[in-house]
Amino acid sequence: MRTNKVFMRLQCALVITILAGCSPAPDSLSLTGSSTIAPVMTEIAQHYEAEHKIRIDVQSGGSGRGIQDVRQGLADAGMASRALTPTELAEGLQAHTIAYDGIALIIHSDNPLTELSREQVVALYQGKIDNWSALSLPARPVVIVNKAEGRSTLELFLQEFGLKSEQIKADVVAGENQQVILTVAGNSGAVGYVSIGAALAAESSGATIRTLPLDGIPATTEAIANGSWPLQRPLNLVTRGQPDTDIDALLQYIRHSSDARRLILDYQFVPATN
Amino acid sequence: MTTSSFPQPTDRRDRLLFVLCAISTLVVVALLLLLTVSTVLKAVPALPSLTQALTETNWAPLSGQFGMLAMIVGSLTVSLLALSLAAPLALILAAWLALYSPPLLRAPLRTLYELMAGIPSVVYGLWGLILLVPLVNQLAPPGASLLSAAIVVALMILPYGVLLIDSRLQSVPLTARQAALAAGLPRFAMFRAVYWPMTRDGAVKAMVLQFGRAIGETMAVLMVAGNVVALPDSVLAPVRTLTANIALEMGYADDGHRAMLYLSGVLLLLVAMLTMALVRRNP
Numbered sequence: 001m002r003t004n005k006v007f008m009r010l011q012c013a014l015v016i017t018i019l020a021g022c023s024p025a026p027d028s029l030s031l032t033g034s035s036t037i038a039p040v041m042t043e044i045a046q047h048y049e050a051e052h053k054i055r056i057d058v059q060s061g062g063s064g065r066g067i068q069d070v071r072q073g074l075a076d077a078g079m080a081s082r083a084l085t086p087t088e089l090a091e092g093l094q095a096h097t098i099a100y101d102g103i104a105l106i107i108h109s110d111n112p113l114t115e116l117s118r119e120q121v122v123a124l125y126q127g128k129i130d131n132w133s134a135l136s137l138p139a140r141p142v143v144i145v146n147k148a149e150g151r152s153t154l155e156l157f158l159q160e161f162g163l164k165s166e167q168i169k170a171d172v173v174a175g176e177n178q179q180v181i182l183t184v185a186g187n188s189g190a191v192g193y194v195s196i197g198a199a200l201a202a203e204s205s206g207a208t209i210r211t212l213p214l215d216g217i218p219a220t221t222e223a224i225a226n227g228s229w230p231l232q233r234p235l236n237l238v239t240r241g242q243p244d245t246d247i248d249a250l251l252q253y254i255r256h257s258s259d260a261r262r263l264i265l266d267y268q269f270v271p272a273t274n
Numbered sequence: 275m276t277t278s279s280f281p282q283p284t285d286r287r288d289r290l291l292f293v294l295c296a297i298s299t300l301v302v303v304a305l306l307l308l309l310t311v312s313t314v315l316k317a318v319p320a321l322p323s324l325t326q327a328l329t330e331t332n333w334a335p336l337s338g339q340f341g342m343l344a345m346i347v348g349s350l351t352v353s354l355l356a357l358s359l360a361a362p363l364a365l366i367l368a369a370w371l372a373l374y375s376p377p378l379l380r381a382p383l384r385t386l387y388e389l390m391a392g393i394p395s396v397v398y399g400l401w402g403l404i405l406l407v408p409l410v411n412q413l414a415p416p417g418a419s420l421l422s423a424a425i426v427v428a429l430m431i432l433p434y435g436v437l438l439i440d441s442r443l444q445s446v447p448l449t450a451r452q453a454a455l456a457a458g459l460p461r462f463a464m465f466r467a468v469y470w471p472m473t474r475d476g477a478v479k480a481m482v483l484q485f486g487r488a489i490g491e492t493m494a495v496l497m498v499a500g501n502v503v504a505l506p507d508s509v510l511a512p513v514r515t516l517t518a519n520i521a522l523e524m525g526y527a528d529d530g531h532r533a534m535l536y537l538s539g540v541l542l543l544l545v546a547m548l549t550m551a552l553v554r555r556n557p
Binding site (some may be wrong): 060061062064067142143148149150151165166170171172173174175179181182186187189190214271 | 287298334335336371407408415417418496497500501523524525526527
């Protein structure tokens with residue numbers, strides 16, 4: 001009998017916990033979107049939570065999802081690794097830049113290739129060069145890794161090289177940056193493109209990939225900081241209308257605290273200066 | 275006293291248990307209904323283009339082309355190939371466990387299969403992406419392919435297959451086993467004449483159920499299948515499955531596109547229901 005009572009109490013406690021979990025916690029923020037921003041945002045959120053009484057949920061799903069979620073009110077702020085379009089601005093969405101990033105082409109570290117011209121990138125992605133021997137490299141079939149539609153990395157890449165989505169002859173379509181990096185790291189004939197921050201971070205942790213220079217400029221955070229890297233983009237938090245006080249406080253923290261600045265640099269991004 | 279055919283529980287604790295069970299059942303049934311109804315409702319706007327979806331292979335959501343045939347073929351081929359890889363292997367492993375393995379090894383092996391069944395699918399996917407895809411790439415690039423996806427899914431359904439067939443084999447009555455032993459049958463004949471006839475139906479059902487699991491698998495497939503929307507011309511070509519497509523695109527999909535994704539969800543639900551019906555039909 002005694003154990004029964006204890007058991008019953010435990011059950012009641014469990015039910016109460018579950019019910020309590022159903023009502024939205026008053027002090028919590030949800031951020032969804034870009035897989036480029038999500039990893040660094042998750043860490044910033046952990047530091048922020050420790051100092052402020054607020055919970056922050058960070059979910060990755062691509063910039064398109066971030067903007068969609070904030071538009072529908074499903075998230076307090078969206079993460080978008082691109083500038084907003086005029087249509088989005090007209091809807092009343094606002095972008096708050098927290099850092100800058102670029103996009104770089106990556107190849108397997110065994111590939112002796114040192115540089116690609118713009119024409120070669122276009123020819124590769126249109127399937128006109130399907131073996132590395134065409135570039136006087138050891139013969140090996142080219143494996144084109146592309147990003148899935150709705151990803152801002154894809155949009156910026158297409159825009160920069162004057163390509164259309166349907167012109168691209170992809171061998172592998174990946175969602176997240178990490179999937180592109182793992183695919184290229186496992187395939188000596190592969191070429192892909194990802195966030196420079198993600199690529200440099202992976203390279204320094206030993207992934208078998210290498211970033212390629214573009215127009216003779218090496219892919220580094222310095223090149224992004226001084227504006228010479230051609231494939232630049234802002235990393236934004238997107239809100240509907242003016243940010244509320246909670247989001248505003250988070251933005252201030254990201255832009256001005258030394259912890260957030262250090263994390264942004266750790267992830268090989270360039271902190272926003274304003 | 276009540277006259278209903280179901281005797282009402284009288285004891286207080288009995289009644290509590292009854293209420294809890296009733297609530298749980300209702301919740302499950304309601305959830306399933308809600309899920310089906312809401313998926314179908316959200317797919318309704320896409321119904322006018324159902325024929326286009328089922329017969330065309332052009333999938334370009336941003337330019338309004340919604341042909342799903344290539345992805346339907348992708349889902350079916352990955353699942354069928356996975357099943358044809360996993361089913362014979364599961365049968366052999368289960369038969370070995372029941373008839374050939376040293377008795378001391380049986381319990382640890384069962385635990386091993388249970389552990390395998392508990393590994394999250396994304397771990398299988400990561401393993402596939404880091405080890406399997408480069409291997410298949412040696413065979414023919416790009417490595418991320420129908421074959422890689424089928425192997426990963428086969429590994430995921432294999433432990434369930436082994437455990438389910440194994441439980442069937444264990445339920446063969448002791449008298450039947452003793453009779454076979456007394457007849458002096460060698461083990462293979464014992465399996466063919468006694469075990470297999472008594473477990474065949476169950477084993478087939480177990481594997482058909484795994485087809486339902488295979489076609490629903492998402493994350494692991496997304497990581498190793500290559501996700502290119504095109505009819506595969508060989509097992510080494512990349513494919514995109516319906517589930518991988520939903521995971522890749524639901525994030526940014528706007529209204530019309532979203533309805534098409536829900537429609538592919540309805541198709542998957544139908545396949546799952548058909549699979550269940552197939553298992554339930556013959557006794």
